[in-house]
Amino acid sequence: MYKNNKITKSNSFIEARYKLSLAEQRLVLSVISQIEPDDEDFNTYSINVSDFVELAGVRNKNAYSQMKKITDSLQTKLIIINKGDSELRATWFSTAEYFKGKGYVEVEISPKLKPYLLKLKERFTTYKLRTVMQLKSIYSIRIYELLKQYEKIGKRVFVVEELKEKLGVEKKYSLYGDFKKKILQVAEKELAEKTDIYFTFKEVKEGRKVTFIDFTILPTKLGESVSEGKISEMDSEVVLDLISFGMNKEISLEILHKKWTFLQNRSVKDSYNSELQFADYIRAQISYVNEKMKKGTAKDPVPYLLKAIKEGYANVDEFLKTKRERELKRLNFEIEKLKEELINFKNRLTLEIELAIEEMVTENPELVDEAVIHLRKIDNSSVKLRYNNSFSALENYKKKTPIRLAVNEFLENRFPESFHKPVEKYEKNVRKVNRHILEFEERMNYLKDKLGKRQTKLF
Numbered sequence: 474m475y476k477n478n479k480i481t482k483s484n485s486f487i488e489a490r491y492k493l494s495l496a497e498q499r500l501v502l503s504v505i506s507q508i509e510p511d512d513e514d515f516n517t518y519s520i521n522v523s524d525f526v527e528l529a530g531v532r533n534k535n536a537y538s539q540m541k542k543i544t545d546s547l548q549t550k551l552i553i554i555n556k557g558d559s560e561l562r563a564t565w566f567s568t569a570e571y572f573k574g575k576g577y578v579e580v581e582i583s584p585k586l587k588p589y590l591l592k593l594k595e596r597f598t599t600y601k602l603r604t605v606m607q608l609k610s611i612y613s614i615r616i617y618e619l620l621k622q623y624e625k626i627g628k629r630v631f632v633v634e635e636l637k638e639k640l641g642v643e644k645k646y647s648l649y650g651d652f653k654k655k656i657l658q659v660a661e662k663e664l665a666e667k668t669d670i671y672f673t674f675k676e677v678k679e680g681r682k683v684t685f686i687d688f689t690i691l692p693t694k695l696g697e698s699v700s701e702g703k704i705s706e707m708d709s710e711v712v713l714d715l716i717s718f719g720m721n722k723e724i725s726l727e728i729l730h731k732k733w734t735f736l737q738n739r740s741v742k743d744s745y746n747s748e749l750q751f752a753d754y755i756r757a758q759i760s761y762v763n764e765k766m767k768k769g770t771a772k773d774p775v776p777y778l779l780k781a782i783k784e785g786y787a788n789v790d791e792f793l794k795t796k797r798e799r800e801l802k803r804l805n806f807e808i809e810k811l812k813e814e815l816i817n818f819k820n821r822l823t824l825e826i827e828l829a830i831e832e833m834v835t836e837n838p839e840l841v842d843e844a845v846i847h848l849r850k851i852d853n854s855s856v857k858l859r860y861n862n863s864f865s866a867l868e869n870y871k872k873k874t875p876i877r878l879a880v881n882e883f884l885e886n887r888f889p890e891s892f893h894k895p896v897e898k899y900e901k902n903v904r905k906v907n908r909h910i911l912e913f914e915e916r917m918n919y920l921k922d923k924l925g926k927r928q929t930k931l932f
Contacts, residue, residue: 478506481599486589487618491552492641495611497543500525501565502614504580505590506602511905512591513898515582517817519810521803522576537573544569544578554589561585577806598622603710604668607717612640613660620664620672620690629688630677636686649683657686667716669693694726711752718759719775728755728782737783753796754782754789761787797920804913804920811906811913818906822899826892830881833891834870842866844883845876855879 480502493501504518525540547565554561563585570579582590598621605614619639623629637643637652646652657674665671671693677685708729715725728735732751758781765771781787834841845866848856855875869876885892 478503478602479599480506480602480605481508481510481590481593481597482618483589483593484596484598484622485554485556486552486586487598487622488639489552489554490639490641491550493547493550493611494543495609495614496539497547497550498611498614499606500540500543501547502602502605504566504582508590509905513901514591515584515587517579517581517814519577519579521806522578537576540578541569541571544571544580547580552586600669603713607667607713608663610656610659610663612642612656613663615640616656616660616672617664617668617670620688621670623688624670624690624692627690629690631686631688633684633686665693666722667713694722708752711755714752714756714759715778718762718778720778721775724779735782736785738785753793754785756796757787757789757792758782758785760792794924797924801917801920801924804917808910808913808917811910814906815903818899818902822895825895826885827881829892829895830884833884833888834867838867840884841870841880844880844887845869848879848883 482505500520503520503524507518508515520540522536522540526536544566548567548569549564551562552565554563563583565583565586566580567583568581572578598618600618600621605617608614608617619631619636620629633649633652634643637646640656642652642656646655661672661674669692671691673689673691675687675689676683677687712722712725712729715728716722720728758778762771762774762778762781765777766774771777845856845860848854849860851857856869856879859873859875860869861873864872870880871877889896
């Protein structure tokens, strides 16, 4: 899925006012995480129904209709960004296209949001999608973002009413006591347990009323370990998986640091630790326990998972086989989507050139005369064969498609500098997509080798 993707937002975007449900926020973040650092424009972003089930925590049975409902709402719900001398009000998505038989939806982010998500050089914040996907409160996600951008400073002070407004709860939690209990304390607990930062806060009063909240922002043990290079990014993902399952953070870190020595089953240690990634071993055990929970045979899941890790209950080979087959299917889907994107790029370029030529011909109709005179000299050319002397060159151009196409091609070759910008953009997009296709194909070949499915070409 997209969990390992990173999210980069301008700080003014993070400071914006909006109100989304948890599922809506997760969907928006998964789309934003597909934006790449060198993107100069928004692309069309696709979301698979199966991915949506996982990221939004919805039931598989009604996933498609729920995804449609959420993407519909994101075409009407507003994000409000303060620009100093003006206020931008934009919807999240400008379009959404549903492919029911294919099990995915395509969305486009509103163009007005480009300055806040593309080509950011300063005043921006980056974090991993995975970090916030496990948070259960929409307000915890928002508070994480609002504090994450101040992580290096370590302090941030909010006027209570201002913070409520940013979170969209000024009416819902008018009493400070409710706001503190339902939002601040929940976020305080969730961030400390599940993310790379945590916070403490002090209440600053004017008289008897709490008017300011003074946040102190600190890295968690997990955040410190990653930033200091004590554990790798991959290992940190294992910890997040365990925490997301419900495991205590300290025990999760202990499992990570001990790795294979944490296991009690000697035969499992000997058979796995030389070849298997510890992350895959842990995920196999989590998957195993999840299946047991679905069947109702794991009534106390966290202790059960600890036992599974120590004893190696899961068939790791089967887990990896299933995982690789799913990834192969996903990569194949992504490649097909990228190939469609190449066709769309070509169609878009053709349209842009046609519009540019139309403008050129409108301003300088004599160019059509020049093109027609040249093309009529060529034997068997469509212009020579189809030209009607009863009409002017411009009338022939407008009435006969083959003549128009031939003239357009002539003008495109005659004035290449007029089409340099769209052609350059097209070529850049094609290079980028082809690079992704190559990366996906290499990954697919690796997976096929592991599964024994790769066919050797015979020459």
